[in-house]
Amino acid sequence: MKILLLGANGQLGRSFVEDGGLAARGKLAVATRNGSLWNGGRAEVADLARPGLDRLLGQLAPDVIVNTAAYTAVDRAEQEEALAARVNGEAVGELGAWAAAHGALVVHYSTDYVFDGSATAPYPVDAPTGPLGAYGRSKLAGEEALRASGADHLILRTAWVYAPHGHNFLRTMLRLGAEREELRVVADQYGAPTSTALIVRASLALLDRWCDADATERRQLQGIHHVVASGYTSWHGFASAIFDEAHARCLIGRIPKVTPITTAEFPTPARRPAWSVLDNAGLRHHGIDLPDWSVGLRETMDRLAG
Numbered sequence: 001m002k003i004l005l006l007g008a009n010g011q012l013g014r015s016f017v018e019d020g021g022l023a024a025r026g027k028l029a030v031a032t033r034n035g036s037l038w039n040g041g042r043a044e045v046a047d048l049a050r051p052g053l054d055r056l057l058g059q060l061a062p063d064v065i066v067n068t069a070a071y072t073a074v075d076r077a078e079q080e081e082a083l084a085a086r087v088n089g090e091a092v093g094e095l096g097a098w099a100a101a102h103g104a105l106v107v108h109y110s111t112d113y114v115f116d117g118s119a120t121a122p123y124p125v126d127a128p129t130g131p132l133g134a135y136g137r138s139k140l141a142g143e144e145a146l147r148a149s150g151a152d153h154l155i156l157r158t159a160w161v162y163a164p165h166g167h168n169f170l171r172t173m174l175r176l177g178a179e180r181e182e183l184r185v186v187a188d189q190y191g192a193p194t195s196t197a198l199i200v201r202a203s204l205a206l207l208d209r210w211c212d213a214d215a216t217e218r219r220q221l222q223g224i225h226h227v228v229a230s231g232y233t234s235w236h237g238f239a240s241a242i243f244d245e246a247h248a249r250c251l252i253g254r255i256p257k258v259t260p261i262t263t264a265e266f267p268t269p270a271r272r273p274a275w276s277v278l279d280n281a282g283l284r285h286h287g288i289d290l291p292d293w294s295v296g297l298r299e300t301m302d303r304l305a306g
């Protein structure tokens with residue numbers, strides 16, 4: 001099996017490379033926007049903002065495309081919606097078109113921000129979408145383009161993603177906590193912080209199910225899955241837990257004051273959903289049980305401490 005991983009320098013892409021599970025399952029090619037890897041290694045060049053993806057796909061002829069590349073700057077997307085739409089929407093349609101023509105599977109990631117956040121119970125996979133901002137609209141366009149392409153696909157919606165590396169809320173909190181006595185963090189947006197380690201494990205398990213499945217089973221697997229940790233908290237709850245866990249491992253000398261505030265007290269260019277909790281129960285039917293969000297946080301803190 002030939003596998004192409006797109007976006008290998010991102011949080012999730014890097015976790016896939018470090019995990020080694022894709023390379024263990026086939027001949028792995030990794031691609032980044034500029035052809036270099038965070039560790040100094042070389043990669044294929046795949047810039048999703050530009051045309052020409054077909055040429056690379058034709059050269060590599062992957063059986064599986066794992067697309068972790070995305071425009072993820074939620075606030076900046078409000079000013080750069082065309083670019084976000086190109087990378088997260090149109091380019092995903094192009095991947096799908098190539099995959100449909102060549103019998104390849106596309107494993108693609110999407111987000112809780114496709115929902116408007118007005119629900120009060122976890123969103124099932126078929127709940128009506130209604131993105132509040134440009135990033136969410138662009139990710140929804142990617143989901144729709146991939147589904148319309150006719151390619152075999154797994155769309156894995158996740159949320160509040162963090163890792164020991166990369167750009168994420170956990171690392172932002174640790175940086176700001178070292179600089180300030182007090183942090184003010186919104187306590188009225190709820191979601192499930194999800195580690196890249198969890199997403200990698202669940203993705204590989206789904207890929208294994210796909211490879212072992214017959215045509216009927218593949219029809220049941222195909223579509224949208226919610227790959228998020230179980231349980232939920234607010235950004236304030238997540239920040240408080242980050243500092244507690246970091247302090248318990250002596251990663252920080254003191255715990256800053258973490259003051260709960262409302263969304264209105266922390267104005268941002270993009271509106272974010274108040275309720276971002278995704279129902280992940282469907283994955284249990286495929287033998288995949290996702291642990292509470294606090295488990296992933298402790299694992300990640302252990303890695304940072306190690």
Ligand SMILES: NC(=O)C1=CN([C@@H]2O[C@H](COP(=O)(O)OP(=O)(O)OC[C@H]3O[C@@H](n4cnc5c(N)ncnc54)[C@H](OP(=O)(O)O)[C@@H]3O)[C@@H](O)[C@H]2O)C=CC1
Pocket residue numbers: 007008009010011012013032033034046047048049050067068069070071072087109110111112139157158159160161162166167
């Ligand atoms: N981060 C989160 O909280 C969440 C993420 N998701 C989704 O999960 C997936 C993985 O996200 P995550 O790893 O966190 O994202 P990151 O922002 O960490 O990584 C995204 C990667 O995509 C690359 N990229 C951006 N633009 C292009 C482009 N034009 N061509 C090629 N590559 C590009 C970036 O490249 P470069 O390194 O050069 O900038 C970066 O390496 C995405 O689909 C995202 O939408 C879903 C829910 C939550």
Ligand SMILES: Cc1cn([C@H]2C[C@H](O)[C@@H](COP(=O)(O)OP(=O)(O)O[C@H]3O[C@@H](C)C(=O)[C@@H](O)[C@H]3O)O2)c(=O)[nH]c1=O
Pocket residue numbers: 072073074075111112113158159160161168169172176183184185186189235266268272
């Ligand atoms: C830095 C900071 C943020 N916040 C708030 C702002 C916002 O409501 C919330 C999270 O802020 P961030 O900008 O870090 O996170 P954000 O970029 O909104 O994170 C999102 O990224 C995209 C890619 C996704 O797909 C989503 O699932 C989600 O993870 O925390 C505070 O309240 N205080 C602070 O000091």
